[in-house]
Amino acid sequence: MTDASTASASTPAIVPGRLRNFVEMTIQTRQAQRLVQGRRAVDGKPSIIGLYRYGAMVRTIWAGAARDDPYADWYLLKVEQALTESKDEIATLKQTIEANMARGPAMKVGLAHSLEPANIELTFSNPYGYMGAWLLADMDELVLAALTARHVGLMNRDESERMLGEAGRAIRRAFATAQGYRATAVKREDMRQGTRRAERARQAMGELPQAVLDGDLRPEHAPAIEGVQPSHNTAGHSVASYDDATTDEVTDTDATTDEHGDDDES
DSSP states (O other): OHHHHHHHSSSOOOOOOOOOOOOEEEEEEEEHHHHOOOOBBBBOOBBOOOOOHHHHHHHHHHHHTTOHHHHHHHHHHHHHHHHHHHHHHHHHHHHHHHHHSSSOTTTOOOOOOSSEEEEEEEEEEHOOOHHHHHHHHHHHHHHHHHHHHHTTTTTTTTHHHHHHHHHHHHHHHHHHHHTTTOOOOOHHHHHHHHHHHHHHHHHOOOOOOOHHHHTBBBBBOOOTTTTOOOOOOSSSOOOGGGGGOOOOOOHHHHHHHOOOOOOOOO
16 A cells, blocks of 8 residues: 555545525614514504514424425415515615606715614524515615605605505515414325324414425425425415415414524524
8 A cells, every 4th residue: 555545544534514604784774673673562562573583483484394394385485475575565665766866867866874884694594584684675775765865855754654664564564474384293294194283283274275285386495305305396486376275374473483583503
């Protein structure tokens, strides 16, 4: 044996460790900052699901989808659609403001900005947490545009408040879509066999569209199912045509969610 081969045999293998990314979100407006933290129900005021709690809820749903829970897939599909609809709504509002600000060619208006923005490190363990953060970042930019337009006289207070109210409701509606999921440990095989676990899940969360139950319809960013080879052409479809198959949903969140919702995995 040569010296080179001897050295190679005695040298331990170099194995890369876990990958880790860094994502930091900059928040410039108080309106967006309030939707990061959310609000607990207090003094008769209803709770508001903020980004942290939303992230905790989709973490639970994501874990269920990876374990072949068809209800988790169904909720991720609904979250995807709600995020897309809210993103489009906020983009339309922002385009309206930008059109007003561009109508005077002799005037160049720069957007307001915070002198002390808040920087928030995001450590979600799945794409859906980050998708919620992107949506909130869109709203932050909308607030800056609306406040700027109001300040320079291109929009009155009532109009700007109406737009900001619509944007805030769009965010809250999207985040609230993650409510109602119950981590029951049910799997598609349970549903096919009609086990007690399947019956409990059905009673808690209603009936499922057949395409979701069969695994033919999965979310666009669905996790791989543990122990199952990934299939093709089963993700990225709209849930609108399947809504009639669902019943009323419970509104309790899973007990594993917490108010801050920080994830330590990526």
